[in-house]
Amino acid sequence: MEPVRQVEGRAYPWGAKNIDTDIIIPAHWLKTTTREGLGKGAFETVRAEPGNVFDDPLYAGSPVLIAGDNFGCGSSREHAAWALADMGVKAVIAPSFSDIFSGNAFKNGIVPVVLSQEAVDRLVEVARTDEITVDLETMTVTTPFQDRFPFELDPFRRQCLLEGLDEIGMTLARDTAISKFESGAAEARPWIKVGAGHEGTLVESDRRT
Template structure:
């Protein structure tokens, strides 16, 4: 996993509550175990509507989604995190997340940042003409206009994201202890 210390750029504003995993990646695209290519199908229902934020040139290449409450609710499909990662998303800011989605996002190197409603509304507005920085080291979100919002993140998840440590890398860190144990018990 690539270390994630800081994400900077425009935001993709999705001022919607209860964005579920079916909206993130439709069920028709769940037959694959390949992660590549899912980003092209992310948010198909929203992308089909005229005037959607995905067609706005100002959001092209956005690495940060800003949404309202209960982001990632619905089913437990990891494909939702895969689709976001494939479309270049590195952080999602919302007033709340589904626990399962937040776990899947973390395992795929996406930061989930929870902020209060007024901060999220400020970021939704700022996303139209300002850049935003999500800094995992200082645990702040900053706009180019100077607004700063602090957030908390589980220390283990923060350490893993900053260090680029997925489950395999965490196991490999313990390789000397694992080898010593295997030698001790005769494996």
């Protein structure tokens, strides 16, 4: 996962409310075994409508999506976050998110920004003509017109995004500490041996008997 410090550029000025994960990526796209190419299926039903914002050349490749309340509700499919990432979205701004979608977005390097409905309405207006900036270091969303909207993010998630660490990356970053703990545990309790299988492994409760 790449570090995310600032997301700057055009934004899809959508603002639609109660968008569930089936709208983000329809179920028939879930058969894929790879994340690549899911962007083509993102918002498929919306794109079937003439004049939709996702096929407008003005917003092609926009790294920011401005949505409405309750974005990402419905099923827990992580494909929704994969599809957004594959189409180049690095930040989604909305008044609220489904908890599961918010977690999936974070795990895939997408910043879920919660702002008031008033702020979202203003950003939709600005996005039709100008770029906006989501800054994780200052925790603000800004526009060329001096708009400045502060937002909050779990400190742990923010740090992971800034450093580009997913679960695997976080584990590897603590490799030294993990190895030190394992060595200390082996010295303190030499009767515990980790084998290839469960059979023959002596645990502390066995030693007492």
